[in-house]
Amino acid sequence: MRKKRIIIVAAILLAALLIAGAVLLWRKAPAEKDSYTTAEPVGAVAVPEPPLQRIPVDADIPVAAFFRYIDGLVARYDTLTPYPLSEHLIVRANAWIIDTLESTDYYRRMARGLFVADQRKEVVLKKGDTLLLPGRRTADSILAAIRNTLVDVNIPAFRLRIMQGDSVLYSFPVRVGKDRSRFLVMAGGMVDLRTRTGSGEIIRISRDPAFYDPVTGKPFQYTRRDDGKITRMPLIPWIEPSLDGMRYGQLIHPTTNPVTLGKAASNGCIGVREADAWRIYYHAPVGTKVKVRYDLTEIGPQGDTLRFPDVYHYREKGRLPKQYASLGLPFSGLVNRCWCLP
Secondary structure, eight states, rough: OOOHHHHHHHHHHHHHHHHHHHHHHHHSSSOOOTSSSSSTTTTOOOOOOOOOOEEEEOSSSHHHHHHHHHHHHHHHEEEEEOEEEEEEHHHHHHOOOOOOHHHTTTTHHHHOOOOOOOGOEEEETTTTTEEOOOOHHHHHHHHHHHHEEEEETTTTEEEEEETTTTEEEEEOOEEEEOOEEEETTTTTEEEESSSOOOEEEEEEEESSSSEEEEETTTTEEEEEEEESSSEEEEOOOOOEEEEBOOOOOOOOOOOOSSGTTTSEEEEOEEOOOHHHHHHHHOOTTTOOOEEEEESSSOOOOOEEEEEEETTTTTTTTTHHHHOOOOOOOOGGTTTEEEOSOO
């Protein structure tokens, strides 16, 4: 009888332990996520999400037809997505596309012994490739990352950084405006060529810009490269920020002469490498925050103090950089034009 009681008590204790363990596990288990919310870290999807659809590429797509093709996908699949589909969402969800676009950079091709006279003919999507239509959580994550992105430019450092919160995603060398004034036909008078500072946002993009000589007003169709070879101007989009509510005609665009990077060599625009321009474009759609500053010192990644040259001699003149008056350019007539040298 006593042995039977011991067995019953042991069974009760074992059952109690099992129940207590189950309760603890239940309390520690994460709540199931709603597929229409984003609880992952900004810019990352913690759990892979199946795409809404796999889209086969049925023909080779060159740079010249790339935007038209992507626009066609947006029009075709927008009704299938539980969010507003866009070019940026498709490309960011298929990040290898940016890598492929970067590889059309003239100087990257030349480093591999390939001379490309017309970048527009380079194939960036091949027949048989597959694109993924992002699901809701993936799209939400990308959009959250974009809202948390800042394009930061420090003029004396000749550096453009893509920031996400406090993290540096990418850092690119740039060229900035010359420390002088010059008569420009397209501006209709003398123009201070120094790159302006201020805070604002991307207000406009151009995916097929035309380049014009700012002195003569004549268009550029071809460009002489750093190696002396002549090619057709590449098809690479540029972006335009406004700073403190002003539009200066100060674009962020690629230069076909990267030898000018790290110098005050432009007519006010911020020039970047061709490859870098693609990555910047797909991380800075309209509405992305922008800050252009003139800081002669910065704290480096290792905690050391970095010092930069006083490009515009502000320290010598005993004053800090200030905002300048608008250039007064007729922007309505220059929707797709860049008045900076390539």
